[in-house]
Amino acid sequence: MIVDLPSSTTSAVNRKLVELREAGGVMALGRVLTLVIVTDDGGSAEQAIEAANAASREHPCRVLVIARGSRQAAARLDAQIRVGGDAGASEVVVLRGYGPLASEDAGAGMVVPLLLPDAPVVAWWPADAPAVPSDDPIGRLAQRRITDALSARNPTKAFEQRRSGHVAGDSDLTWTRLTHWRALLATALDNPPHEPVTGAVVAGEAVSPSTDLLAGWLAVRLGVKVKRSPSTAGGGGMSSVQLARRSGSIELLRPDGRTATLRQPGQPDRMIVLSRRGVPDCLAEELRRLDPDEIYGEALAGIGLVSRGRSPVNLVP
Amino acid sequence: MTPMPTGRTAGQLADGWTNPLRDPRDKRLPRIAGPCGLVIFGVTGDLSRKKLMPAIYDLANRGLLPPGFALVGFARRDWAAEDFGDVVLKAVREHARTPFRQEVWDKLAEGFRFVQGSFDDDHAFDQLARTLHDLDRVRGTGGNHAFYLSIPPSAFPVVCKQLARSGLSAQDGDQWRRVVIEKPFGHDLGSAIELNEIVNEVFPEDSVFRIDHYLGKETVQNVLALRFANQLFEPIWNSHYVDHVQITMAEDIGLGGRAGYYDGIGAARDVIQNHLLQLLAFTAMEEPVSFSSDELRAEKIKVLNATRLVGPLEETTARGQYTGGWQGGEKVVGLKEEEGYDPESRTETFAAITVEVDTRRWAGVPFYLRTGKRLGRRVTEIAVIFKRAPHLPFDATMTEELGQNALVVRVQPDEGVTMRFGSKVPGSQMEVRDVTMDFGYGTAFTEASPEAYERLILDVLLGEPSLFPVNQEVERSWQILDPVLEAWAAREDGPDPYPAGSWGPDSANRMLARTGRTWRRP
Numbered sequence: 001m002i003v004d005l006p007s008s009t010t011s012a013v014n015r016k017l018v019e020l021r022e023a024g025g026v027m028a029l030g031r032v033l034t035l036v037i038v039t040d041d042g043g044s045a046e047q048a049i050e051a052a053n054a055a056s057r058e059h060p061c062r063v064l065v066i067a068r069g070s071r072q073a074a075a076r077l078d079a080q081i082r083v084g085g086d087a088g089a090s091e092v093v094v095l096r097g098y099g100p101l102a103s104e105d106a107g108a109g110m111v112v113p114l115l116l117p118d119a120p121v122v123a124w125w126p127a128d129a130p131a132v133p134s135d136d137p138i139g140r141l142a143q144r145r146i147t148d149a150l151s152a153r154n155p156t157k158a159f160e161q162r163r164s165g166h167v168a169g170d171s172d173l174t175w176t177r178l179t180h181w182r183a184l185l186a187t188a189l190d191n192p193p194h195e196p197v198t199g200a201v202v203a204g205e206a207v208s209p210s211t212d213l214l215a216g217w218l219a220v221r222l223g224v225k226v227k228r229s230p231s232t233a234g235g236g237g238m239s240s241v242q243l244a245r246r247s248g249s250i251e252l253l254r255p256d257g258r259t260a261t262l263r264q265p266g267q268p269d270r271m272i273v274l275s276r277r278g279v280p281d282c283l284a285e286e287l288r289r290l291d292p293d294e295i296y297g298e299a300l301a302g303i304g305l306v307s308r309g310r311s312p313v314n315l316v317p
Numbered sequence: 318m319t320p321m322p323t324g325r326t327a328g329q330l331a332d333g334w335t336n337p338l339r340d341p342r343d344k345r346l347p348r349i350a351g352p353c354g355l356v357i358f359g360v361t362g363d364l365s366r367k368k369l370m371p372a373i374y375d376l377a378n379r380g381l382l383p384p385g386f387a388l389v390g391f392a393r394r395d396w397a398a399e400d401f402g403d404v405v406l407k408a409v410r411e412h413a414r415t416p417f418r419q420e421v422w423d424k425l426a427e428g429f430r431f432v433q434g435s436f437d438d439d440h441a442f443d444q445l446a447r448t449l450h451d452l453d454r455v456r457g458t459g460g461n462h463a464f465y466l467s468i469p470p471s472a473f474p475v476v477c478k479q480l481a482r483s484g485l486s487a488q489d490g491d492q493w494r495r496v497v498i499e500k501p502f503g504h505d506l507g508s509a510i511e512l513n514e515i516v517n518e519v520f521p522e523d524s525v526f527r528i529d530h531y532l533g534k535e536t537v538q539n540v541l542a543l544r545f546a547n548q549l550f551e552p553i554w555n556s557h558y559v560d561h562v563q564i565t566m567a568e569d570i571g572l573g574g575r576a577g578y579y580d581g582i583g584a585a586r587d588v589i590q591n592h593l594l595q596l597l598a599f600t601a602m603e604e605p606v607s608f609s610s611d612e613l614r615a616e617k618i619k620v621l622n623a624t625r626l627v628g629p630l631e632e633t634t635a636r637g638q639y640t641g642g643w644q645g646g647e648k649v650v651g652l653k654e655e656e657g658y659d660p661e662s663r664t665e666t667f668a669a670i671t672v673e674v675d676t677r678r679w680a681g682v683p684f685y686l687r688t689g690k691r692l693g694r695r696v697t698e699i700a701v702i703f704k705r706a707p708h709l710p711f712d713a714t715m716t717e718e719l720g721q722n723a724l725v726v727r728v729q730p731d732e733g734v735t736m737r738f739g740s741k742v743p744g745s746q747m748e749v750r751d752v753t754m755d756f757g758y759g760t761a762f763t764e765a766s767p768e769a770y771e772r773l774i775l776d777v778l779l780g781e782p783s784l785f786p787v788n789q790e791v792e793r794s795w796q797i798l799d800p801v802l803e804a805w806a807a808r809e810d811g812p813d814p815y816p817a818g819s820w821g822p823d824s825a826n827r828m829l830a831r832t833g834r835t836w837r838r839p
Contacts, residue, residue, distance in 0.1 A: 176345075182338070183347050183380065187383065222338075258420060264457075267459075268456065268457040269457075275420070
């Protein structure tokens, strides 16, 4: 069900939410968190809502969407409430602010009365994010702030901002996209021979924040020299990791962006699907952890330890 | 003060090697099984098609299986390798929880093998051994293999002997061999000990994984979280406040088509001995020192050792057998008319027992366990019923409709927790009535929470034993139940008939009424 409340106020929205609950029991009260999505009005808002609805099947939540309209327009708040089939397992409130209501401060002011009592608040900027999310009025309300440098207009600049402005509680989907890679590498080291890693090379697209981040993570965790190189592979994003050990290297290669090969000395090549993860999948993972991700913070700091390689790494599939 | 770490820390392995890429703070990193393969005996069976194969695909789809994972089917059916692949594909398409992705399937299917043969066929097991060696070479399974015996227990001895004879059960150095077995773990204490001996002769106890799929369920694991992570419940989780506990596992389906397994076994052996006593252990156990599997099992064994039947058994137990009738708009037949059953069958399809846990915490609190087929609806729940408030400053008329407070853990379906307590009815009069407060994992979210079999198969491959009962638990459970089975067998009358779709025979109600209690309608 979708209820439109044009030219409205947040107290009217709150009243309507209670009314809907009493009228049809359409909304359960078992929401575990409030997810605040900050975006510009338009198609990207719908995509973000869809991702949130998918994630809500795992994490029932209230989703507040701040869709910023034109700043030139007259001050107006158009609200929309979606519940039931139109909202996955969540309840969605879309707040379209125009004019002065499209500013950051006004956005936070609209969010506060609609936050669920006691439940954690997660802020998510699906595209462009403030330079320092924790300083943003909405970012300050949240204990977890999720950004996505790759979806920003300028990923390199956005990622630089993530590095310089990081505080505990921030995380970026460039990190979430690495989880499968990291898990495969960690599992490879779980198995014998248990030898120390003596060096690592990480290769990927020239502009690939995830690749940098993986290199940073390895540098911090392994305490060895890690090189970040470009790659000849056309698959995009990360393409290979090589961990050098005395008995030979462990290699995880993904030339086509879909299927990876795990290569270890004295063992047959093993193939596994390692596609790039979609945003809904990443968001669901993010919502699983509401405490600060210290490992991510360390990996960001570790990028400074990584040396840059110039010659591209050739992947032999 | 920082507590001293007990046992291994995250990332630390048995030989003292610490994996530098693992960190206990890194909670995103899932544990992926190391290189390994799974062999399923009885791969043509229902369980294999409906649960095991889909679970394996779901694990692969979630990226939790190792690259190069191998699945070997063993059955008498004269299949080519492709036929086996088709059967798995069909099972996955029909029953998998996660969406079908061709690329995941393709990579998984490369590791499928099928070995045809019967259990007494030496040649077939030699062929199986060659297949596994070949997989080690081609797929890199590293000599690590789990054998899933999805077969009747009567076939265990011969399969175990064959595995030993063909050298498949021998583990050396870094390689592991594990065996997975399903209930029934025997039909009484004697047969359970015998079965354990047969299996332990070939596989050491730490390589034996007994599946009780209830323990793989989120809600059961949540009982521990509910009790030990909260301050709210544990203080009242004892005989001072708890009046009694009811543990129910009800099914609305009948037993048609399962005559071969069920006739002569009955509900008590099928469900109470394993599932319900395990649920009781989780509900009643003391807080483990840590969540390591050893500590957890130690507490479960302690509480099972303290559990004893309440007599006299003819009054404190009940058994029933469903009769034909209309159930939920459908005409159904009674057990005696079901195909394959003895028309004089004395097999019980409903069983209820009363036990007590002889500890300071639970002294005097009865635990009522019941299970049955063709009951009102399919439900499994643990209901902790509290005593009435010692003093009510209300007139009797005000609290007429106030029942006992209850905390109900809904194990399945509609997983969640319900609390029941009194609340004032709105109006000018003081009137108190029961209301419920509900926490639901919610039916809509179950797609995100893994199936029990996914969790359990992954734990087998990881060698993580917490959720699997050990032989001591199995044997103790039989010890608890055996006197009931003997008492029932000794009686001349058979189980009490109850109409399909009801909540069991009258004797079940009488068994609670003797102490002034009633069954909850779940």
